[in-house]
Amino acid sequence: SVMASNFLVTNINMSSAVLSKAGIKDINAYDIYKGIIAQTLKNIDKNGSIEALTGPVERNDMETISSHIEHIKKHLPEMETFYKEASKMTSKVAKEKGSLTHKEFTDLNRFLSKK
Numbered sequence: 001s002v003m004a005s006n007f008l009v010t011n012i013n014m015s016s017a018v019l020s021k022a023g024i025k026d027i028n029a030y031d032i033y034k035g036i037i038a039q040t041l042k043n044i045d046k047n048g049s050i051e052a053l054t055g056p057v058e059r060n061d062m063e064t065i066s067s068h069i070e071h072i073k074k075h076l077p078e079m080e081t082f083y084k085e086a087s088k089m090t091s092k093v094a095k096e097k098g099s100l101t102h103k104e105f106t107d108l109n110r111f112l113s114k115k
Contacts (some may be wrong), residue, residue: 012037013081021075050097058099060108075092084112 011015030037043052055066065087072080088109099100 006057014082016077017079050093053090053093053097053099057087057108058094058097060094060100060104062108062111065111067109088112 012030012033015033019025019027019029019032024032039053044091045054056068066081069080091100091105091108091112094100095102100108
């Protein structure tokens, strides 16, 4: 229940910090993200957690992942480790889904392990 509930709250709180750094203040992050959160939960309910996965890790979009990491390093360095570790866990889901080949999975995880 900690991962399903507490970490969801933490993720939304972290999203709020990202919005704040982007200059979007006095807005509840949940109000901005509740549509995508609700759609993600619907997709999980309909297709299961593996098939519901989308996003840059699932697409092996190294350009977007690199861009995210560079922005995080510059503006939210305290979130870099979390982003990289969460992306590694997400890559396992993407590999199980069949979206990443073994080589893509290995290369992505090697990239995410760099300091």
